[in-house]
Amino acid sequence: MIPFHRFLITTAILFCVGFAAWAFIAYRSTGAGADLAFALAFAAAAGALGYYLKNLNRFLHR
Numbered sequence: 001m002i003p004f005h006r007f008l009i010t011t012a013i014l015f016c017v018g019f020a021a022w023a024f025i026a027y028r029s030t031g032a033g034a035d036l037a038f039a040l041a042f043a044a045a046a047g048a049l050g051y052y053l054k055n056l057n058r059f060l061h062r
Contacts, residue, residue, distance in 0.1 A: 002060070009053045016046035 020042035027035035052059065 002056075006053065006056065009049055009056075013046050013049045013053065016042045016049065020046060 020039045023035050023039035023042065027039055
């Protein structure tokens with residue numbers, strides 16, 4: 001079950017990075033503050049998920 005959880009977290013990280021990049025490109029072309037907010041929020045989510053994935057064993061008390 002743990003390998004599947006790692007896979008799901010990895011796909012979530014990839015999604016967040018991709019969406020943050022897309023939102024940042026949209027921000028650069030439109031200048032809309034909402035696009036910048038989405039880019040920053042999803043970049044932060046990718047970082048948090050990356051930290052969680054790196055320290056998964058500690059979170060699971062193993």
